[in-house]
Amino acid sequence: MKKMLLYLLACTILLAAVIPPFVGYQKQKSFAEQLGVVPRGEVLRYVAADQKEFLAASVVLKVLIYFGGRSQALPNQVQLPVDYPGISRILHSAVKLDPRNMDAHYFAQAILVWDVKQIDVANGLLEYGMRYRDWDFYLPFFVGFNSGYFLKDYEKAARMYRRAAELSGNPLFIQLAGRYLYEAGRTEHAIVYLTAMEKSTRNESVKKNLRTRLEALVAVRAIENARDLFASRFGRQPHSIGELVQRGMLSSIPHDPYGGTFYLDEDGSVRSTSKLAFGHLNQPSTEVTQ
Amino acid sequence: MKNILRITILGIMRDRVFHGITVAALVFGLVPVISQLSMRQVTELALTLSLSLTSFLLLLLSVFLGGVSLWKDIDRRYAYSILGLPLRRSDYVLGKYLGIVSFILLTATVLGIVGALFSYSAIGVYPPNRPVLWENYVYAIFFDVLKYALLVSFAFLFSTISTSFFLPMFGAVCIFFVGSSSQEAYNYVNSPEAAALHPAAKSAITALYYVLPNFGAFDFKTNAIYSIPMDYQGLMLTFVYFCCYVSIVLGLAVILFNRRQL
Known part of the structure; x- marks a missing residue:
């Protein structure tokens, strides 16, 4: 009995000694290593059975946690570059699994657009989501903003804002649509947009950004x-x-x-x-x- | 048959399966915590987690109870003594089947209530943009029960021809995954992306789609999570599809069990 207790104690001490370097190793793993290979959404759909929504939510949460860890690094810590291509691939897989997952669309808009300037990639995701979230004014609002502010496609921006106005009943979008018709107040417009975005998110990392x-x-x-x-x-x-x-x-x-x-x-x-x-x-x- | 049903439920209770489910249900306590991590869909995430966990636990129950129950009776020779009584073999098979399905229904009800309570607590803190349609939540769980009742019938069918539990259990798992993706495969072969696919392969996939059970048809989680109105005609058709399919599979299981040398 005494030998057994000593054996258990030795194993526990060994485990306690291994945990700090083990946790450190897990933390410094690259994004691809941390997340593993996430297959394309079209493939995942075949193996996810009835857990598609759960799988989509899981990978999006993993991306949020990863991004939060990167963006909230302390000033004296080494800033590793954010793996935006990896994030983009995962968001695409997530929306193929669950095209209504709003976190994936919102994250694409909040991060891919501003931080990486991948406007077409984000718009592609958002327009795909619009086909399924046909009640949600945020998606045409985002596409409208991207089209007008970044791509200078004012006709599309106005069309999307009109759609957002129809869905929300909010006259603000009609005003924005009108403003885009004569290309004015670009910065003002971005401030209105970002204020709405900032108010409507709960994720601290994204809010801070x-x-x-x-x-x-x-x-x-x-x-x-x-x-x-x-x-x-x-x-x-x-x-x-x-x-x-x-x-x-x-x-x-x-x-x-x-x-x-x-x-x-x-x-x-x-x-x-x-x-x-x-x-x-x-x-x-x-x-x-x- | 009623006695067999009762004995089956009592046997499951005696094996403390429900205790195991209760312990597993403690994971529901994490639903409000995890759902707070969402940026824009706390309610949707809470409902996703509750429904997914419920469905996963029902899958485990269906595979283990459905795959082992009949086989265990034969392996331990309980079936010999029971069938020595004035009892038809069909009553024995159907009694055991209904016992397991009743237990799955009971478990789904309990897990559904627990999941709804935990989801409600998350929703109370962050009210959703669209009101939750709890009626859809009930439909999603009810049709999950039907889906797993169909899966148990397949496990019974495999049990009647197997001498070990490998075929019923692994057969049930395989048919679940194949049946869950049959609609995806069918949609693919009928899409422009499959234009290059050989016509024989298309025909084979289409034939399998009609023969294999379509478990994907019983999945109404999207309607419950995103408050999308139900198509009641579709629900009725799915229910009739279930009744027809399960009758055929159980009929085959009874025929094979009647012919089996014990």
Whole structure:
């Protein structure tokens, strides 16, 4: 009996010693290793039996947890690049399993669009979802925004906003549709859109990401307003943002939450050296595939 | 037959299967916690988890009880003494079948209520955009019971011709997965993507689609999770399909059991 207890104690101590390096090893595994190979949704449908919705929800949650871990790394930690192609592949598999899974569509819109600029990939997912979530105004709202803001396809943007207005009964979408018909207020439009997005998510990582984007766009809008005021007073475009501060149009140069510096380019548009993305200059390729 | 039904349920209870189910049902406690991880569909995720867990536990019950029950009676020679009594073999098979199906129905009811309570607690904190149609939730569970009742009939059919539990259990698992994807396969061969498929392969898949049970037809989880209105005519057709199919499979099982040398 005593020998048995000693044996159990030795095994427990050994396990306790192994756990910290084991957990560390699990944490530093690459995304592909952590998630394993997720087959294409078209294949998974054949083996998922009656658990398609569960399987789709599981892989989407795994992506959310992975993204949350990456985006909430402490400042003194090494920032590993986010595996956006892997995320995109998994989201595609998830919507093939359950085309009504809103988390997959929302994540595609919140992350693939802004962080990776894969507008066509996200729109493809959203339009696929629209066929099934035919009651949900958010999907045409997202497609409309992407079409107008990024792709400059104003006819499609207006059509999608009208669809969103029909589904929601919200006149805001009709106003947005009208605004797109004469291509105006691009930054203002993005702020309205991001505010709605930020309010409607519960995931802290995604919320934080959207808040940062919103903060940057509010700063851009402040500079644009000052630039337009300057142009109306002096009849010319300002040479720099510094000039706007000197002339009292701005109290100070707004802070870029992505760590860059705002400047005016040759045609007077407001730009930032960060290109409004974290680690833009040393970020590896983030081309995503379907 | 009523006595066999009663004895079968008592036997299952004596084996403490229900205790096992109760322990497994503790996992339902995680439903409200996990569903909070969702960004935009807490309600839908809570219902997905509840219905999936219920369905998975019913699958395990169907495979183990359906695959082992009849075989165990024959292997342990209980069947010899029972069939020595003035009792028809068909009554014996049908009594055992109905006993197992009754237990599955009881389990589904309990798990359904537990799942609904835990889902409701998650929904209470984050109300959904669309109201939950609880009627659909009940339909989804009821048709799951029918699906597993059909699966148990196949396990019984395999038991009547098998001398070990491997064929009934693995046969039931195989037929479940094949029957769950038969609709997908049928849709594929009738889609433009399958234009390059050999006509013989198309015909074979189509023939199998008509012969094999279509378990996918009993899956109404999507309607329950996303509050999509039910097509009542479709429900009725599925119910009639179940009645016809299960009658044929049980009829075959009774014929084979009648002819079996014990």
